Amino acid sequence: xxxxxxxxxxxxxxxxxxxxxxxxxxxxxxxxxxxxxxxxxxxxxxxxxxxxxxxxxxxxxxxxxxxxxxxxxxxxxxxxxxxxxxxxxxxxxxxxxxxxxxxxxxxxxxxxxxxxxxxxxxxxxxxxxxxxxxxxxxxxxxxxxxxxxxxxxxxxx
Amino acid sequence: xxxxxxxxxxxxxxxxxxxxxxxxxxxxxxxxxxxxxxxxxxxxxxxxxxxxxxxxxxxxxxxxxxxxxxxxxxxxxxxxxxxxxxxxxxxxxxxxxxxxxxxxxxxxxxxxxxxxxxxxxxxxxxxxxxxxxxxxxxxxxxxxxxxxxxxxxxxxx
Amino acid sequence: xxxxxxxxxxxxxxxxxxxxxxxxxxxxxxxxxxxxxxxxxxxxxxxxxxxxxxxxxxxxxxxxxxxxxxxxxxxxxxxxxxxxxxxxxxxxxxxxxxxxxxxxxxxxxxxxxxxxxxxxxxxxxxxxxxxxxxxxxxxxxxxxxxxxxxxxxxxxx
Amino acid sequence: xxxxxxxxxxxxxxxxxxxxxxxxxxxxxxxxxxxxxxxxxxxxxxxxxxxxxxxxxxxxxxxxxxxxxxxxxxxxxxxxxxxxxxxxxxxxxxxxxxxxxxxxxxxxxxxxxxxxxxxxxxxxxxxxxxxxxxxxxxxxxxxxxxxxxxxxxxxxx
Numbered sequence: 001x002x003x004x005x006x007x008x009x010x011x012x013x014x015x016x017x018x019x020x021x022x023x024x025x026x027x028x029x030x031x032x033x034x035x036x037x038x039x040x041x042x043x044x045x046x047x048x049x050x051x052x053x054x055x056x057x058x059x060x061x062x063x064x065x066x067x068x069x070x071x072x073x074x075x076x077x078x079x080x081x082x083x084x085x086x087x088x089x090x091x092x093x094x095x096x097x098x099x100x101x102x103x104x105x106x107x108x109x110x111x112x113x114x115x116x117x118x119x120x121x122x123x124x125x126x127x128x129x130x131x132x133x134x135x136x137x138x139x140x141x142x143x144x145x146x147x148x149x150x151x152x153x154x155x156x157x
Numbered sequence: 158x159x160x161x162x163x164x165x166x167x168x169x170x171x172x173x174x175x176x177x178x179x180x181x182x183x184x185x186x187x188x189x190x191x192x193x194x195x196x197x198x199x200x201x202x203x204x205x206x207x208x209x210x211x212x213x214x215x216x217x218x219x220x221x222x223x224x225x226x227x228x229x230x231x232x233x234x235x236x237x238x239x240x241x242x243x244x245x246x247x248x249x250x251x252x253x254x255x256x257x258x259x260x261x262x263x264x265x266x267x268x269x270x271x272x273x274x275x276x277x278x279x280x281x282x283x284x285x286x287x288x289x290x291x292x293x294x295x296x297x298x299x300x301x302x303x304x305x306x307x308x309x310x311x312x313x314x
Numbered sequence: 315x316x317x318x319x320x321x322x323x324x325x326x327x328x329x330x331x332x333x334x335x336x337x338x339x340x341x342x343x344x345x346x347x348x349x350x351x352x353x354x355x356x357x358x359x360x361x362x363x364x365x366x367x368x369x370x371x372x373x374x375x376x377x378x379x380x381x382x383x384x385x386x387x388x389x390x391x392x393x394x395x396x397x398x399x400x401x402x403x404x405x406x407x408x409x410x411x412x413x414x415x416x417x418x419x420x421x422x423x424x425x426x427x428x429x430x431x432x433x434x435x436x437x438x439x440x441x442x443x444x445x446x447x448x449x450x451x452x453x454x455x456x457x458x459x460x461x462x463x464x465x466x467x468x469x470x471x
Numbered sequence: 472x473x474x475x476x477x478x479x480x481x482x483x484x485x486x487x488x489x490x491x492x493x494x495x496x497x498x499x500x501x502x503x504x505x506x507x508x509x510x511x512x513x514x515x516x517x518x519x520x521x522x523x524x525x526x527x528x529x530x531x532x533x534x535x536x537x538x539x540x541x542x543x544x545x546x547x548x549x550x551x552x553x554x555x556x557x558x559x560x561x562x563x564x565x566x567x568x569x570x571x572x573x574x575x576x577x578x579x580x581x582x583x584x585x586x587x588x589x590x591x592x593x594x595x596x597x598x599x600x601x602x603x604x605x606x607x608x609x610x611x612x613x614x615x616x617x618x619x620x621x622x623x624x625x626x627x628x
Contacts, residue, residue: 004224004233004234034233057233059233059235061235065249065273067161067250076161076191076214076216076233077161077250078216078218078235078246078250079246079249079250080246080249081245081246081249082246088238089235089236089237089238089239092222092236092237092238093224093234093235093236116222
């Protein structure tokens with residue numbers, strides 16, 4: 001049964017962060033896992049684009065009322081109409097979460113993921129994010145996905 | 158872009174109703190659409206089984222806190238941890254809904270689907286369900302899916 | 315401990331229906347119960363106005379993102395930002411629900427209330443609503459509140 | 472119109488933290504504001520007890536399916552049946568949030584509060600919480616409530 005791995009991060013990520021997110025998406029697809037994300041732009045779109053490039057399956061858990069807000073790389077569009085509360089659904093739906101950049105929304109997903117007992121991996125680029133106790137720190141996209149899948153020695157932050 | 162068609166109905170459907178649901182699932186898959194359902198047993202499981210038999214894609218929008226509650230025919234498991242409020246997500250996520258049997262939970266999904274402006278088709282077997290103004294009545298699984306896809310002349314109840 | 319009684323109905327109710335809703339609100343307040351509603355206009359506003367007239371407490375469970383959408387008779391404003399999914403919260407929060415007029419949104423609340431095992435009373439004016447199995451039929455606002463509180467002999471529809 | 476101020480923190484707070492939460496609850500009530508909280512034990516119960524001691528109004532936004540899980544100091548019991556997603560409702564319902572101790576659940580509420588544009592005040596005792604950019608730091612319960620109400624000079628963390 002394939003894993004469901006979430007990539008979380010800002011709707012406007014910046015070039016460096018989006019490049020990393022795209023690579024995370026590729027690695028998730030190559031591992032045979034399903035990519036879960038918030039379905040919008042920035043980091044979410046970059047990760048989904050990376051996953052589709054490698055033939056993966058992508059799921060967008062959208063905050064609004066209309067599936068048309070999904071980016072073009074989303075296969076399955078879940079329309080929650082629940083604004084930020086959809087972050088709790090992302091945290092529950094994922095077996096593990098990987099944060100690539102991001103602000104308060106991403107921080108809420110990290111916290112909800114840990115609260116739900118999920119493995120949460122933070123890519124090192126996230127200097128602006130608070131160091132959250134319990135999250136794992138990864139240096140590269142590949143290491144992040146390996147940690148998310150539980151196959152790497154992981155140093156707790 | 159494939160349509161997302163929901164099949165709604167009781168977690169314990171009875172043999173006749175589940176046979177119909179399975180046929181609806183097959184027709185959805187054969188139309189190239191994605192099957193959305195509540196992910197549990199009864200009508201939901203029968204529809205998902207039918208869809209998988211024809212190589213379709215299935216999504217379960219689960220009410221509980223754990224993806225293990227999904228039936229074995231679900232490809233994508235959305236874990237809402239929101240009990241009945243997940244019915245509103247099913248109504249929003251689907252382009253159209255097809256009711257096969259069901260009780261109060263199904264009635265809430267029919268109502269939420271219509272409230273969200275979606276096409277709602279009720280299979281004729283649903284004598285126990287209230288006739289809801291605005292829903293469409295179908296006589297066979299094939300007719301139900303055709304109506305859901307908008308390709309059949311549809312008589313309003 | 316005071317009961318929490320919900321009044322449900324359309325945001326645009328029409329004069330007759332709103333007059334009934336206001337009377338239901340008065341009766342709820344006079345029984346010492348807390349009025350729960352969706353917090354918007356029409357039936358919700360009329361019921362809250364009636365309750366405040368008699369010194370009752372009113373709670374609005376709002377669908378949008380801003381407490382300013384509450385009508386002026388709401389004491390406690392719960393901002394769900396969850397659109398129709400807030401109907402499930404109304405159904406869970408109320409000990410009993412009273413429907414005064416209404417359309418598909420109200421029907422979803424009736425169904426969710428019954429699904430959650432709550433007593434649901436429908437005022438007879440609701441000809442446009444489907445007769446829902448399990449709901450109780452009341453002829454007057456006073457009878458509706460008595461039924462909601464469990465103090466009247468109630469004939470199942 | 473009274474303000475709605477949330478107190479957030481762990482369900483098991485420890486004596487020192489609960490003493491502070493109780494004092495925050497008293498200050499909220501004395502300011503004429505309504506106390507919003509998660510409705511359970513620990514910090515939530517201590518804050519509600521403080522507010523009731525001073526004649527305030529208390530609202531519990533509960534995660535489970537039953538109002539009986541509310542602590543005895545809660546006047547209005549909102550039953551969400553939405554597990555952690557109720558944290559997003561707390562963040563939206565409050566005009567401002569005050570964190571007293573807490574773990575990942577509280578961190579998610581801080582982040583969701585800031586994401587929703589709310590003023591978030593953290594009591595200094597929260598050494599275990601990550602310093603979150605955008606949150607305000609208060610030294611005493613009184614200062615926390617003054618900051619929450621916008622009446623104190625506030626130094627950003």
